[in-house]
Amino acid sequence: MKIALIGYGKMGHAIEEIAVTRGHTIVLKVSIDNLEDNTVEKIRQADVAIEFTGPESAFENIMRCLEAGVPTVSGSTGWLDRLDTVQSACRQQNGGFLYASNFSVGVNIFFEVNRRLAELMEPHTDYEVRISEIHHTQKKDSPSGTAITLAEQILEKIPRKKGWVNHISDNLDELEILSDRIDPAPGTHRIEYSSEIDSIEITHTAHSRKGFALGAVLAAEFIKGKSGLFRMSDVLGF
Template sequence: MNLAIIGYGKMGQLLERIAKQRGHKIVSIIDTHNVADFDSDAFRSASVAFEFTTPQTAVDNIKRAWEQNVKVVCGTTGWASALPSVLETLRSDGKSLFWASNFSVGVNIFWAINRKMARLMNRFAQYEVDIEEIHHIHKKDAPSGTAVTLAEVVADELSRKNGWTLSPQREHDKIEITAIRQGDVCGIHTIRYESHEDTITLTHEAKSREGFALGAVVAAEFMEDKEGYFTMDDLLQL
């Protein structure tokens, strides 16, 4: 399959390597110095483009890819507030997008487990819940998209919670997220249910970025013969 990469940082380079290992061809790589290449025969020849850039540029990149009739697998986080309008364009113009705040199979299983856990914990109001996420110092958004998704998954099942807030801000009806940036940590997400008597903790720790990249390449393969909007729930059937 012909693939394009938008954003050639660490993740873009890893996507290139794993895609080639799986027998795909990278026909175009677009970064800040060559954005004019969106309007090129090489980019137009791609079946799917990976978009891993910044929250400020993601929506424009998606739309520029769509203008060339290229499907998009997007892993950029921090722009979810614009997703409804992006999906309106997708439906009206017949475009295709696969978006995930985290492409790791393990993280998506972690979310599924936490949905069931929160459903159970809804009966036990004595437990307060909070989330901590740790990432490398170069991560641009805080909290992470993974932590936000986790908070939304849990809040949907806990009647005493309505959304999330970023520490040190606190609101009794919201899940507090603490975001820590240190070293070259790939990603550690921990959720705690704490009462006066005990603490229940669930943690997911990424050992490398390869799991994220592999999931994104598998998502591109999944998208090859499909149209519309898809997420990891569609891919993994969770």
């Protein structure tokens, strides 16, 4: 499989390493140093594009990949207010697009556990729920995309919570997400349900970027030759 890497920072390098060991070829690497190569014509050399950049460039990068007719996997965060536009463009062009806030197999299993735990806890109003997350200081967005996904899952299953906030709150209608940025910290996410009697916690801790990189390559392998909108749950068969 021929892969275009749109974004060649630390994550891009980790994805390249995994992809090559799995027999794939990187035909395009776009970084801050060669933005002139980020063209529809060069992207068309690839079977799949993997886009990992930042909030300020992700939308344009994804739209360019879809214009090129190349199935696209994106893990960039901080741009999701424009996700509907991307999805509409994907449908109109009969393209393929897969977005995930986190590609780690372990995190996606964690998502499923979080959803099920929220279902179980919904009737028990004496438990208060809170999310906390820790990442390295270079992470640009806060809260993390993973934390937002976890929060949205909880809000879907526990309707007494009306929305999430990224600070400590005295409003019981609000779901707290507490974010810390500490080095070195690849990423920890914790969900806590606490009452006067006891507490229940689930935690996922990443030890390196390899889990994210492997998941992105698995997603690329899955979406090659496909059209439609997909999630990591499709890749993993949940």
